[in-house]
Amino acid sequence: xxxxxxNKTNKxxxxxxxxxxxxxxxxxxFYSPETQAATRVDGVxxxxxxxxxxxxxxxxxxxxxxxxxxxxxxxxxxxxKKSSTNKNFSNVSLANTPLRKMRVAKQKNGNLRIVLDTSRxxxxxxxxxxxxxxxxxxxxxxxxxxxxxxxxxxxxVYKSSNSKGKGSGYRDVVVAIDAGHxxxxxxxxxxxxxxEKDIVLQIARELASQLKREKGIRPVLVRNxxxxxxxxxxxxxxxxxxxxxxFISIHADAFTNRKARGASVFTLSxxxxxxxxxxxxxxxxxxxxxxxxxxxxxxxxxxxxxxVDLAMEGVLEHSFYVGKSVLNEIDxxxxxxxxxxxxxxxxxxxxxxxxxxxxxxxxISNPQEERLLRSNRxxxxxxxxxxxxxxxxxxxxxxxxxxxxxxxxxxxRFARHVIRSGDTLSTIADNYQVSIQSIRRxxxxxxxxxxxxxxxxxx
Numbered sequence: 001x002x003x004x005x006x007n008k009t010n011k012x013x014x015x016x017x018x019x020x021x022x023x024x025x026x027x028x029x030f031y032s033p034e035t036q037a038a039t040r041v042d043g044v045x046x047x048x049x050x051x052x053x054x055x056x057x058x059x060x061x062x063x064x065x066x067x068x069x070x071x072x073x074x075x076x077x078x079x080x081k082k083s084s085t086n087k088n089f090s091n092v093s094l095a096n097t098p099l100r101k102m103r104v105a106k107q108k109n110g111n112l113r114i115v116l117d118t119s120r121x122x123x124x125x126x127x128x129x130x131x132x133x134x135x136x137x138x139x140x141x142x143x144x145x146x147x148x149x150x151x152x153x154x155x156x157v158y159k160s161s162n163s164k165g166k167g168s169g170y171r172d173v174v175v176a177i178d179a180g181h182x183x184x185x186x187x188x189x190x191x192x193x194x195x196e197k198d199i200v201l202q203i204a205r206e207l208a209s210q211l212k213r214e215k216g217i218r219p220v221l222v223r224n225x226x227x228x229x230x231x232x233x234x235x236x237x238x239x240x241x242x243x244x245x246x247f248i249s250i251h252a253d254a255f256t257n258r259k260a261r262g263a264s265v266f267t268l269s270x271x272x273x274x275x276x277x278x279x280x281x282x283x284x285x286x287x288x289x290x291x292x293x294x295x296x297x298x299x300x301x302x303x304x305x306x307x308v309d310l311a312m313e314g315v316l317e318h319s320f321y322v323g324k325s326v327l328n329e330i331d332x333x334x335x336x337x338x339x340x341x342x343x344x345x346x347x348x349x350x351x352x353x354x355x356x357x358x359x360x361x362x363x364i365s366n367p368q369e370e371r372l373l374r375s376n377r378x379x380x381x382x383x384x385x386x387x388x389x390x391x392x393x394x395x396x397x398x399x400x401x402x403x404x405x406x407x408x409x410x411x412x413r414f415a416r417h418v419i420r421s422g423d424t425l426s427t428i429a430d431n432y433q434v435s436i437q438s439i440r441r442x443x444x445x446x447x448x449x450x451x452x453x454x455x456x457x458x459x
Contacts, residue, residue: 039063041085047183049227052144053097056184059137067126076116076124083112121146129293140293170403172218176238178249179204183228185292188254190370199373200250207383216403228292231348239353247356249348254365261369262337264360265327267319269343279344286347315352317453318418323357326389333385400431415458419450432458
């Protein structure tokens with residue numbers, strides 16, 4: 001190789017090296033975190049629940065954030081990395097919340113700082129949510145009262161006018177009424193803008209109002225305002241807070257075909273959906289946590305599933321009984337979608353402690369039924385049908401120690417006892433104040449072996 005060829009090769013290599021280096025520097029500049037376009041905060045919504053206040057920030061992309069508190073005065077601070085906004089948060093309504101003022105400022109490092117002035121010390125919890133069918137990226141901030149276990153802002157319990165009196169010898173049955181969706185999750189929306197979350201809350205309140213006039217029944221509302229509750233939390237409130245005997249979840253259908261119409265009653269299925277529509281609706285309702293905003297915790301999920309499944313056997317059978325009783329009554333006052341109780345994997349119904357049903361009150365996607373569901377008269381008729389179905393169920397399958405069991409005994413007819421976990425023939429006999437021998441004789445039993453979920457006739 002002569003010197004001219006060598007120098008030419010060297011110059012070419014050097015030029016290539018310079019070009020590659022330049023391209024690399026450009027790539028680093030334009031794609032490094034410091035030079036990427038800032039995440040934009042497009043808006044904020046505020047929801048007040050009984051035990052916390054939720055703020056939801058709408059974003060145009062993912063964001064890293066840091067939340068901390070300050071005192072004297074009390075503040076919650078949110079720093080959003082490399083973010084911006086063109087919104088004026090001072091106009092956001094903070095009525096009936098512990099928030100006094102919301103301020104926002106761009107910092108020199110490119111971060112966005114949001115400061116919440118609060119009336120008392122708060123404990124914040126935050127998480128981000130990926131886009132779904134209703135919303136884009138979101139940052140959720142839940143503020144809990146730091147110094148109090150419970151902040152009681154509303155009365156969810158409807159005290160029965162015929163609740164247990166001194167020396168009455170019986171207790172009321174507790175019926176938990178769950179108005180579906182709420183807050184960040186509007187549920188389905190009708191052609192004229194009717195939101196499912198609003199309609200079902202109206203129906204739930206009407207149902208509670210009518211049930212409280214029933215002797216021996218005490219209704220409680222799981223949700224009594226426009227705020228979001230996770231599906232598991234709804235069951236937990238009914239079971240742990242109110243020790244409910246029955247759980248009724250109220251919803252309004254929506255389907256792609258606007259001609260679909262009619263009310264439906266569903267129970268939980270452990271073996272799959274009874275129809276394509278039941279499967280579709282269960283999948284839709286089970287997505288509520290993704291829409292409303294829930295951080296999913298997966299620890300011990302499989303263990304808990306096995307325990308719950310074992311305890312569900314008797315509950316599933318009697319959930320079907322109450323569902324059938326309610327559907328029969330609804331069928332007498334309005335059109336039903338199917339004249340049988342449907343079953344599917346509704347997560348909100350998966351409780352081993354309570355008989356549970358889900359009522360789809362009609363198709364809000366059908367313009368005619370949307371108008372009906374908005375009607376106060378129709379809501380009262382629906383509630384009355386459910387009341388009749390609930391009363392009929394408790395009359396036929398009275399719980400020991402309740403007014404319905406006492407009424408059954410006084411009538412001289414057989415009571416029907418649903419065997420629950422922990423029951424023995426001896427404890428059942430004691431509860432009804434009859435002998436073990438009379439229970440054996442009435443039911444043709446050769447021994448004292450009983451099985452959860454089966455029904456005993458009590459003389």
